[in-house]
Amino acid sequence: xxxxxxxxxxxxxREAAEKLIRLHYKEVYRYIYKRTFDKNLTEDLxxxxxxxxxxxxxxxxxxxxxxxxxxxxATSFIADYYRKENKYSELTEEMxxxxxxxxxxxxxxxxxxxxxxxxxxxxxxxxxxxxxxxxKFFENRKTKEICEIMHKTPVGxxxxxxxxxxxxxxxxxxxxxxxNILRLYYGERKEWPAFTxxxxxxxxxx
Amino acid sequence: MRKEELLKQLKSVKAPEPDxxxxxxxxEELIRRVRSSFSQIVQERRVIYMKNRRKVVFATVAVVxxxxxxxxxxxxxxxxxNAKQVAQNVIEDTLHLKVDGKDITVEGDVATAIINxxxxxVDTSKAIIIDVVRAESTxxxxxxxxxxxxxxxxxxxxxxxxxxQGNVNPSNAEILEIKGLAFPDGRKYVWVKVKVNSPNGxxxxxxxxxxxxxxxxxxxxxSDSVVAPGIEDYIPEAPAP
Numbered sequence: 001x002x003x004x005x006x007x008x009x010x011x012x013x014r015e016a017a018e019k020l021i022r023l024h025y026k027e028v029y030r031y032i033y034k035r036t037f038d039k040n041l042t043e044d045l046x047x048x049x050x051x052x053x054x055x056x057x058x059x060x061x062x063x064x065x066x067x068x069x070x071x072x073x074a075t076s077f078i079a080d081y082y083r084k085e086n087k088y089s090e091l092t093e094e095m096x097x098x099x100x101x102x103x104x105x106x107x108x109x110x111x112x113x114x115x116x117x118x119x120x121x122x123x124x125x126x127x128x129x130x131x132x133x134x135x136k137f138f139e140n141r142k143t144k145e146i147c148e149i150m151h152k153t154p155v156g157x158x159x160x161x162x163x164x165x166x167x168x169x170x171x172x173x174x175x176x177x178x179x180n181i182l183r184l185y186y187g188e189r190k191e192w193p194a195f196t197x198x199x200x201x202x203x204x205x206x
Numbered sequence: 207m208r209k210e211e212l213l214k215q216l217k218s219v220k221a222p223e224p225d226x227x228x229x230x231x232x233x234e235e236l237i238r239r240v241r242s243s244f245s246q247i248v249q250e251r252r253v254i255y256m257k258n259r260r261k262v263v264f265a266t267v268a269v270v271x272x273x274x275x276x277x278x279x280x281x282x283x284x285x286x287x288n289a290k291q292v293a294q295n296v297i298e299d300t301l302h303l304k305v306d307g308k309d310i311t312v313e314g315d316v317a318t319a320i321i322n323x324x325x326x327x328v329d330t331s332k333a334i335i336i337d338v339v340r341a342e343s344t345x346x347x348x349x350x351x352x353x354x355x356x357x358x359x360x361x362x363x364x365x366x367x368x369x370x371q372g373n374v375n376p377s378n379a380e381i382l383e384i385k386g387l388a389f390p391d392g393r394k395y396v397w398v399k400v401k402v403n404s405p406n407g408x409x410x411x412x413x414x415x416x417x418x419x420x421x422x423x424x425x426x427x428x429s430d431s432v433v434a435p436g437i438e439d440y441i442p443e444a445p446a447p
Contacts, residue, residue, distance in 0.1 A: 011251075014244040018237055025233040033224045042224065043232040050236055055250050059258075114219045137216040169212055182215065 003066055011057055021050055024067050028074055034138050035078050035130065037119065045081060049074045068148040075149060079127050117178045121171040129164035136161060286312045289330040293317035296328050300335055343434075344394060346386035354396035354414040354421075355381060361421035364412060371426055372402030372410050382409060385434055397434040402426060 006023075009016035028049060033042040053060075053070055060069055115138075122130050131150060135141040141149070146157050172179055240247070289312040297305050303321055310319045315331040325339035346354070358364055359377045368376045383399035396414040398421070404410070407427035411434070414421040425432050 012248060014241065017240055017244065017247075021236060021240065022233065025236065026229050029229050029232060030223060034221045039224065039228055043228075043235070046232060047236045047239065051239070051247065054240070054247050055254060058251060058255055114215070115221050118216070118219060119221075133216070134221075137219070138221040165212065 004062055007057065007060065007062070007066060010054070017054055020066075024070055025050070027067060028070055031071055031134075031139060032074055032078060034134055036081075041081070045074070045077050049077050052077070064148040068145060071149045072151065075131055078131075082127065114182060117182055118168075118172075121168060121175065121178065124171050125164065125167050128160055129167055132157065132160050132164050133168060289315070289317050292330040292333055293319055293326075293328040296333050296335060297321070297326055301326070301338075341387040341395065341434075344386040344388040346384070346394075346396065350386070350394070350396065350416060351384055353416060354384065354398060357414050357416070357419055358396075358398045358400075358412065358421045364421050364423050367423040367426075368400070368402060368410060371406070372400075372404045372423075374400070374402045376400065382429065383411075387413075387434060399429075399432055401429075407432065 003023075006016055006020055010020045025046065029042060029046045032045050032049070033039070036042050036045065049070065053073055060066065122133060125133075128150070132146065135146045135149060143154055143157055146152070147154055150157065150160075152160065172182065290307045290310045293310050293312075294305055294307065297303050297319055303326075305319045305321045305326075309321060310317050312318075312330070315329055316336065317328045317330050319326045319328065324341070327336040327339070328334070329336050359379075361376070364376050368374050368379065372379075380401040381398065382401055383397070385397040385399075387395045387397055394416055396416060397411060398414055399409055399411040401408060402410045404426050407429065409429040409432040410423050410426040411432040412421055412423040412425075
C-alpha cells in the first residue's frame with residue numbers, strides 16, 4: 001500500500017497505525033540506540049517518538065518521507081532528554097558498562113571497540129555535531145536526508161559536518177591512549193591530519 | 207595519517223546494532239500500548255488540533271490588536287506633526303511670525319501657538335487662523351522687574367537690534383515702561399519699553415521671557431504707538447471665501 005494512503009488511514013484506523021509502526025520501528029530504534037547506547041532508554045524514547053508521531057500525524061505535511069519526519073522527531077526527543085537530564089558528557093552507569101573499552105577485549109581489532117572509542121568522544125561534542133556524525137557515518141544517510149532530519153540547508157549541513165569533524169578530531173587527539181588504540185586498529189602510527197579550509201572534507205560530502 | 211584517513215576511519219567503523227529480539231520485543235510492547243490506547247490517541251490528536259487552531263486564532267487576534275494599538279499611537283503622532291506644520295505655515299504666511307513647533311499644542315483640528323505674548327488658534331483642517339488672544343496685565347514683584355531688565359539689557363538679540371536700529375546701547379538705555387503680562391500658556395512675560403534714538407521713533411518695546419531668560423525687541427516707533435502686544439497688532443487676514 002502507498003505510504004501516504006497508509007498515513008491517511010492511520011489517522012483513524014488502528015490497524016493502519018500498527019502497520020505504520022511496524023514499517024519504521026526498527027530504523028528508529030537503531031538510530032536512537034546509536035545515540036544513547038542504552039537499551040531501556042532507547043525503548044522508552046522510541047515508543048515516545050511513535051506515540052508523539054501518532055498524536056501529531058495530522059501535522060505531517062508529506063513534504064518529506066515519513067521516516068525522515070520520524071527521525072527528526074527522534075532527534076528532538078534525544079536532544080530534549082539530554083537537555084532535561086543535563087547529561088551532556090556524562091555517561092550513565094549502563095552506558096559506561098556498554099562502552100567499557102578498558103581492558104581491551106582479546107582481539108584489539110574487534111569492530112565495536114573502535115566505535116566505542118569514537119562514541120565516547122562523540123558524546124563530549126555539542127548535540128548537533130553528534131547528530132550529524134552519527135547520521136553521516138553510522139547511519140550512512142545522504143546529505144539530502146540529513147537536511148530533512150536536521151532541518152538544515154545543504155550548506156548548513158556541510159558547515160556543521162566540517163565543524164563536527166574538526167571538533168571530533170580535537171577531542172580524539174586529547175586522549176593519547178584512545179588515539180593509539182585507534183591507530184593500532186587501523187595499523188597507522190602517523191600524525192593526525194590538520195584540518196584546513198583547503199581540505200575540509202567537503203568533497204567527501206559531495 | 208592524512209585527513210582522508212579520519213573520514214575513512216569514521217566510514218569504516220560500524221556501530222554495534224541492538225539485537226533483533228530486543229527490538230522486536232520493544233516493538234510488540236508499543237503495539238500493545240497503541241492497541242489499548244488508540245481511541246485516546248485519536249482524542250488527544252483532536253485536542254491538539256483544536257489547541258493549534260486556537261493558537262492560530264489567538265495569534266491572529268494578537269497581531270490585529272497590535273496593529274490597532276500601533277496605528278492608534280502612530281497615526282495621532284503623524285496627525286499632530288502634520289497639524290503643527292500646517293499651523294506654522296499659516297501663522298508665518300498670515301502674521302509673518304515664525305513659531306517653533308514645540309510652542310504649538312494640538313487638540314483635534316485646532317492648533318494653538320503661543321508666541322510673542324499672543325495665543326494664536328489655527329484651524330488646521332481649513333488652514334486658517336480662528337483667533338488671536340491677547341495676554342492680560344499682571345503685577346510684577348521687584349525681583350521679577352530687576353530680573354527682566356537684566357535679561358533685556360544683556361540679551362545679544364536686543365543689543366544688536368537697538369544698536370543698529372535704535373542707535374542706543376541697551377545696557378544704559380532709559381527704561382520707559384515695564385509691565386507684567388500673564389499669557390494663556392500660564393507663563394509670565396514682561397513687556398519692557400525703552401527710549402531710543404531712531405529715525406522711526408523714540409521708543410522700542412520688547413518681550414522678556416523670565417523662564418527662558420530670553421528677550422526680543424518687537425517694535426520701534428513713536429512712544430505712544432509702542433504698546434504691549436495685543437490683537438490690534440496682529441489682525442489676521444480674512445480667510446479666502
